[in-house]
Amino acid sequence: MTTDFIEKHFYATTSLKMDLSGSVSIILGMLVPLLQEPVRQLLLRMPGSKDRRMEETNLAMSGLLDNIVAERAAQADRGEKNFLSVMLNASESTDAMRKLLTQDYVSALTYEHLLAGSVTMSFTLSSLVYLVAMYPEVEEKLLKEIDAFGPKDVVPNVEDIQTKFPYMEQVLKETMRFYTVSPLIAREASEDVQIGGYVLPKGTWVWLAPGVLAKDPKQFPDPDVFRPERFDPESEECKRRHPYAFIPFGIGPRACIGQKFAFQQLKLVILHLYRHHVFRHSPNMEFPLQFQYSILVNFKHGVKLQVIERKT
Numbered sequence: 001m002t003t004d005f006i007e008k009h010f011y012a013t014t015s016l017k018m019d020l021s022g023s024v025s026i027i028l029g030m031l032v033p034l035l036q037e038p039v040r041q042l043l044l045r046m047p048g049s050k051d052r053r054m055e056e057t058n059l060a061m062s063g064l065l066d067n068i069v070a071e072r073a074a075q076a077d078r079g080e081k082n083f084l085s086v087m088l089n090a091s092e093s094t095d096a097m098r099k100l101l102t103q104d105y106v107s108a109l110t111y112e113h114l115l116a117g118s119v120t121m122s123f124t125l126s127s128l129v130y131l132v133a134m135y136p137e138v139e140e141k142l143l144k145e146i147d148a149f150g151p152k153d154v155v156p157n158v159e160d161i162q163t164k165f166p167y168m169e170q171v172l173k174e175t176m177r178f179y180t181v182s183p184l185i186a187r188e189a190s191e192d193v194q195i196g197g198y199v200l201p202k203g204t205w206v207w208l209a210p211g212v213l214a215k216d217p218k219q220f221p222d223p224d225v226f227r228p229e230r231f232d233p234e235s236e237e238c239k240r241r242h243p244y245a246f247i248p249f250g251i252g253p254r255a256c257i258g259q260k261f262a263f264q265q266l267k268l269v270i271l272h273l274y275r276h277h278v279f280r281h282s283p284n285m286e287f288p289l290q291f292q293y294s295i296l297v298n299f300k301h302g303v304k305l306q307v308i309e310r311k312t
């Protein structure tokens with residue numbers, strides 16, 4: 001059941017491709033938008049089509065999640081230290097909440113958070129381990145900071161995580177700049193607006209590409225060099241940079257809701273990994289790395305590493 005769930009989840013997050021390798025209806029949507037929905041409806045009836053497989057996977061995933069939500073909802077003591085229980089407890093707190101947080105809505109939010117917070121995190125973590133293995137001077141500095149925190153069994157609290165690992169934070173940001181997991185962010189103009197001399201009528205879709213911004217040599221000199229120090233808040237490069245040049249979590253009121261949680265979780269995992277291990281590229285890994293572009297970026301063949309235990 002768990003493997004099946006993970007496989008479906010992985011397929012749901014990686015199959016939505018917005019280029020010519022996408023499903024027929026997506027390609028058609030780019031070429032002749034009016035035909036997209038009628039053709040999609042036809043393809044949904046056609047066994048073996050990509051559209052049908054995607055629809056089946058999404059239905060299966062949401063069915064599995066509905067069951068999990070229903071089971072948790074029926075529990076008398078469901079706890080309060082996890083996302084689902086917090087939402088279910090809230091849904092029972094007042095009449096207004098009962099109307100807002102219906103079981104369907106809680107299922108949809110659970111599904112959204114699951115999708116939004118999995119491949120993003122695994123890709124960022126894999127990228128960091130891959131890049132640190134490539135740059136010994138970065139690894140040395142990172143290990144020094146981690147070891148200085150204290151013995152391996154000391155568990156950091158929230159404040160420690162926020163304040164005691166400034167270099168780790170720079171490495172994380174540089175990793176997200178170097179390999180940006182969310183290639184596109186969409187917005188729709190809610191009114192006529194003029195930007196950079198162009199008039200965008202109400203209803204126009206605008207696509208931001210944070211990974212392209214992250215390689216702008218004006219904001220990030222030598223953009224193809226992996227240099228975490230460029231995110232040192234005291235560095236000239238950092239002080240000079242435009243505040244919107246680095247937006248891996250998006251921007252504005254609809255920016256990633258999990259941003260702080262993501263940083264906290266990633267830092268904890270990095271601390272745990274490098275306290276005990278270092279990593280080297282496996283000879284079986286392709287070079288240069290190949291990527292697969294969908295609604296998120298992922299590694300085409302994964303990241304293959306040798307894990308070396310640290311003795312000290």
Ligand code: HEM
Nearest residue numbers: 116117120121124182248249250251254255256257258262
């Ligand atoms: C490295 C980790 C992550 C990256 C790079 C990332 C990136 C993004 C981006 C680019 C967006 C779109 C923002 C926009 O439109 O301006 C987004 C939205 C979102 N993210 Fe994340 N994310 C990460 C982790 C997480 C985690 C861990 C969670 C939840 C546990 C999460 C939950 C969400 C949700 C719910 C949205 C939709 C927000 C909305 O529409 O209001 N993300 N994320």
